[in-house]
Amino acid sequence: MRPMGEYFYLINLDKGEYVSSYGLSQATGGDESSTGDLSPGMKFFEWSWNMPWIWNFLLHQSDDGGAGGDWDPEDAPDLGRWAGDRVTMVGDYDSSKLYDHAGAHFAEISEKIGPQLVKFKKRLA
Numbered sequence: 001m002r003p004m005g006e007y008f009y010l011i012n013l014d015k016g017e018y019v020s021s022y023g024l025s026q027a028t029g030g031d032e033s034s035t036g037d038l039s040p041g042m043k044f045f046e047w048s049w050n051m052p053w054i055w056n057f058l059l060h061q062s063d064d065g066g067a068g069g070d071w072d073p074e075d076a077p078d079l080g081r082w083a084g085d086r087v088t089m090v091g092d093y094d095s096s097k098l099y100d101h102a103g104a105h106f107a108e109i110s111e112k113i114g115p116q117l118v119k120f121k122k123r124l125a
Contacts, residue, residue: 005043006043006044006091006092006093007021007042007043007091007092007099008021008042008043008044008047008089008090008091008092008099009089009090009099009102009103010047010054010058010087010088010089011087011088011089011090011098011099011102011106012082012085012086012087012106013085013086013087013088014085014086015081015082015085015107016105016106016107017082017106017107017108017109018102018103018106018107018108018109018110019054019058019108019109019110019113020042020103020108020110021041021042021046021047022042022110023108023109023110023111023114024110024111024114024117026110026111026114027110027111027113027114027115027117027118044089044091047089053120053121053124054117057076057078057079057080057113057116057117057120058080058081058082058083058087058113059080059082059083059087060079060080060083061080061083061084062080075116075119075120076116076119076120077116078109078112078113078116079116079120081109081113090102
């Protein structure tokens, strides 16, 4: 039987960065009214259901920084930040212990990209 409550990070192995749900919720001081509930939740299906578009933001790759006119690059200097890199989503129960390693040794970028994600999410609405 598997224990309940496995939490996940989005991890960039090449840049040594990660994104956490808690960090995203703190991006605007934890104020859900201003973020539109930016925190996806920490479990696999919560990330998948509440915020699948985060991958579009992180992995976007285009010679036109504005995504062909869909986006103003000044609104999101980190759009496509992880394009072309080795990225993964790993849980704290994974035998690789990458979750723990990332939390201890990688840079968390959640609060850095959080305000940009808020703008990105509003454009999706």
